Amino acid sequence: MKKELVIRSNSSAVDFALLNNGKLIELNQEIDSNKFSVGDIFISSIRKPVAGLNAAFINVGYQKDGFLHYHDLGPRLSSVLKFVSLVQKGKKKDFLLSNFHYEKDIPKDGKIEDFIRPKQRILVQIVKEPISSKGPRVSSELSLAGRFMVLIPFSDRVSISQKIESKEEKSRLNKIVKSIRPKGFGIIIRTVAKNKKVAELDSDLQRLLNRWKNMCEKLTKVDKYPAKILSEINRSSSILRDIFDDNFTGIHVDDSEMYSEIKDYIQTIAPKKTSIVNLYESHVPIFERYGIERQIKTSFGKTVSMQKGSYLIIEHTEALHVIDVNSGNQSNRSKSKSQEESALEVNMIAASEIARQVKLRDLGGIIVVDFIDLTSNENRKKLFEHLKNEMSNDRTKHKILPPSKFGLIQITRQRVRPEMKIKTKEPNPNEANEVEAPIIILEKINAELDKISKHKRYKKEKIFLHTHPFIAAYLNQGIPSIRMKWFLKYNKWIHIIPRDAFFYLEFRFLDNNKKFIKIK
Numbered sequence: 001m002k003k004e005l006v007i008r009s010n011s012s013a014v015d016f017a018l019l020n021n022g023k024l025i026e027l028n029q030e031i032d033s034n035k036f037s038v039g040d041i042f043i044s045s046i047r048k049p050v051a052g053l054n055a056a057f058i059n060v061g062y063q064k065d066g067f068l069h070y071h072d073l074g075p076r077l078s079s080v081l082k083f084v085s086l087v088q089k090g091k092k093k094d095f096l097l098s099n100f101h102y103e104k105d106i107p108k109d110g111k112i113e114d115f116i117r118p119k120q121r122i123l124v125q126i127v128k129e130p131i132s133s134k135g136p137r138v139s140s141e142l143s144l145a146g147r148f149m150v151l152i153p154f155s156d157r158v159s160i161s162q163k164i165e166s167k168e169e170k171s172r173l174n175k176i177v178k179s180i181r182p183k184g185f186g187i188i189i190r191t192v193a194k195n196k197k198v199a200e201l202d203s204d205l206q207r208l209l210n211r212w213k214n215m216c217e218k219l220t221k222v223d224k225y226p227a228k229i230l231s232e233i234n235r236s237s238s239i240l241r242d243i244f245d246d247n248f249t250g251i252h253v254d255d256s257e258m259y260s261e262i263k264d265y266i267q268t269i270a271p272k273k274t275s276i277v278n279l280y281e282s283h284v285p286i287f288e289r290y291g292i293e294r295q296i297k298t299s300f301g302k303t304v305s306m307q308k309g310s311y312l313i314i315e316h317t318e319a320l321h322v323i324d325v326n327s328g329n330q331s332n333r334s335k336s337k338s339q340e341e342s343a344l345e346v347n348m349i350a351a352s353e354i355a356r357q358v359k360l361r362d363l364g365g366i367i368v369v370d371f372i373d374l375t376s377n378e379n380r381k382k383l384f385e386h387l388k389n390e391m392s393n394d395r396t397k398h399k400i401l402p403p404s405k406f407g408l409i410q411i412t413r414q415r416v417r418p419e420m421k422i423k424t425k426e427p428n429p430n431e432a433n434e435v436e437a438p439i440i441i442l443e444k445i446n447a448e449l450d451k452i453s454k455h456k457r458y459k460k461e462k463i464f465l466h467t468h469p470f471i472a473a474y475l476n477q478g479i480p481s482i483r484m485k486w487f488l489k490y491n492k493w494i495h496i497i498p499r500d501a502f503f504y505l506e507f508r509f510l511d512n513n514k515k516f517i518k519i520k
Helices: 077-088 167-180 198-219 235-243 256-269 271-276 292-299 339-361 377-390 438-453 469-476 482-490
Strands: 003-009 013-020 023-031 041-050 055-059 066-069 121-128 137-139 149-153 158-160 185-189 227-230 248-253 277-279 303-305 311-316 320-326 365-370 398-400 408-413 425-427 434-436 463-467 494-498 507-510
Touching: 003 235, 003 256, 023 292, 023 339, 066 121, 077 121, 077 198, 149 198, 158 167, 167 185, 167 198, 198 227, 235 256, 248 256, 248 271, 256 271, 256 277, 271 277, 292 303, 292 438, 303 438, 311 339, 320 339, 339 377, 377 398, 438 463, 438 482, 438 507, 463 469, 469 482, 469 494, 482 494
Parallel strands: 003 248, 066 137, 158 185, 248 277, 320 365, 463 494
Antiparallel strands: 003 013, 013 023, 041 055, 041 121, 041 227, 055 066, 121 137, 149 185, 303 311, 311 320, 365 408, 398 408, 425 434, 463 507
């Protein structure tokens, strides 16, 4: 497996593209104006508790108040409020919690108005960024994420990632963490901590404790409310913290300042891997060089092409996302296979692509997938297990329900930031409307030609492609040209006819009798 991270920087945003063997599997964006990222901690004031919702609205400086539900207060709310008050009054100068006297835990099912009041100061952390017309969702249960662990102030619990399956390794990590954990701080061991040495784990813990101390130090100097007192580390470092592993073969970045930051960060977490960080300085834009721009254009539209002519239709509503799996001409192609076998093959291909699309677009909420109907219970189970396996490396919390009697599979996926939306349509040069991006036309021509070339009738017959002159010129340019590649692939010369009367993205395949070729 070859994993690469390609980072494109411009004046207003930074784009992060994660490639797996050259294929785009994740796309993230950091916008400079985003002041409310997941993980940021604010000292805020309570606007008002709302008894009917058992929640409170919190002023975090956003145009819409943050939403704090009773269940997000955390059992140690009284202790957190007491700690904040002591620190701000200068009565608590030791920011560790070993000598801190805890207050009584609040009940699990209490009423919010019994524990907080308007204008009260409170520490809250962003757990869900502002989406659409809603303000951020916040929690007063704080956590600081590190490379190998997550530090939980006002807790004594130690837990280990369920993805670490070895009982021996879990036991080893549990013993190590309990030996280095300071009193008053809980720890969650992350999957990447597997097989790590004591020194590496302790170093990560000390970095997190220093961040906590720095945050508390800022608390003593706050004079305006609300105020951000701890920012999530910059997006490049946070993404690397979450995804970096030994399979990485390259990190490519086109900004010298960010290059230095990333190199320094890699030096702290994996010194032997610093050589894979590269500064990209070519005149060819970095996303063009690594084929990312093309993949973005072909992956974010309503229709997503897959192997063997099959495709997905992805629709979005206010309440959910709907994904429809279509076989295209696949069901007519393999005569040796039964309809059930063909349907299973397309569904398995679709499951892999759906797992990729969900991460790529960062879809959240309810996702309903309409797979091609399968009659065999064994095949339905096989598809379900395959989809679960394909989504197993998705870091976002999600749940997949077994197929319903109608063949639908439902996925719920945590939504903590706005969905990644990219406009794939462009102005039509011929008319005052929009058309699919020109880069997609080649994908469509290739798919259509692939179907035609496999049809017995056209194995020996001449094939003519009628298309706009710009497209015709593009297909003929270069050594080897796309047309020459077709000849080598299909052992057939495709005759290209430029048509001035055609719209920019219009094309047709014709046979020797000038009849339109269309394979269903």
